[in-house]
Amino acid sequence: MQKQLHVALVYNIRPEDSTAGEKEMGGSEGERRESGGAGVIVASRLKSGKTKSDTYAEWDTEETILAVESAIKLYHRVTLIEADEEAYQKLLAVRPDIVFNIAEGLNGPSREAQIPAILEFLDIPYTGSDPVTLGICLDKSRTKEILSYHGIPTPAFSVIESLKDPSTRQVHLPAIVKPLHEGSSKGIFSASVVRTPKELQAQVAEVLNNYSEPALVEQFLEGREFTVAMVGNRGNLQVYPIVEIKFDSLPKGVSPIYSYEAKWIWDQAEHPIDVHECPATMEKSLEKEIREMCEKSFEVLRCRDWCRMDVRLDSSGRPHILEVNPLPGILPNPKEHSCFPLAARAAGYDYNRMINSVLESAIQRYGLVSLT
Secondary structure, eight states: OOOOOEEEEEEOBOHHHHHHHHHHHOTTOTTTEEOOSHHHHHHHHHHHTOSOTTTTTTSBOHHHHHHHHHHHTTTSEEEEEEOSTTHHHHHHHHOOSEEEEOOOOSSSTTGGGHHHHHHHHHTOOBSSOOHHHHHHHHSHHHHHHHHHHTTOOOOOEEEESSTTOGGGGSOOSSEEEEETTOOTTTTOOGGGEEOSHHHHHHHHHHHHHHHSSOEEEEEOOOSOEEEEEEEEOTTSOEEOOOEEEOGGGSOTTSOSSOOHIIIIIISOSSSOOOOEESSOOOOHHHHHHHHHHHHHHHHHTTOOEEEEEEEEEOTTSOEEEEEEESSOOOOOOGGGOOHHHHHHHHTTOOHHHHHHHHHHHHHHHHTOOOOO
């Protein structure tokens, strides 16, 4: 008889969902939810005006957390644990067989590594990449340095820490300006694509002032853009059908990028825009090149279990890796156009099967008893 595992789902919930989350996921079911005070802390920060509108864009909604829990519960026993300041004590007390980690963390460029580092200290298995890989991949420049070392194409870049930095005079335009340590398109807006020195200065100042971190100034590639979702590990890595980002559906006059506005403002479940095509229409040779590039990137960055990578073509049609996300977003509602679940559906996986395939990958990697 196959063994049912005790799985802890560790998460950060968006502040606007924290009150509903306490009501919907809380109560007296101590084993089901080990809650803490992060929602209250976050809400107070928002009320005081000390946060940006996109501060918690990486965190998950109540809908996502409950959907992941529901998927895992098809095969295992689940405890919900909020990744707040009491997470260590809760994990120590619960001691699950394995953690399904979707916690993005809070504070600092290594925030995505916080929960995995705690889990390694406690010797608790978990899904996804280790703290080193998570820390590297949230630092866009470190990611690009490793990719470049291994001969994987990525756009040329500079890291600018001050408006007086001489690197600003060496940037080839057009370029795109991004916060160095952010995900979920935070800090990337239509205006982030700059074509003049004046625009460059303005956008670098925007990042330095609003995010209190260096700006990554990257060569802007004018070609098509794709995103590639993967599940598994070396030897059994599955690449889902490639998603193309279709910029012709964006409002007229905006930059052709998958910006914060495109991801979170213009594309709403109530008023969706047709911004994705999956599977992407392309020549077999280009598909093969992109797949092999992403598989090699997965390997050299030592990703585990799952990952999503953004790829863009230059003017000659050559693909380049833009960013690597080893902790991808997984919104369950198909109308919200979350890229990882979209690619999984194109591969024939519903949401439940997608989540359990990630969990199964980690279970096999640790040599735990498999259920599915």
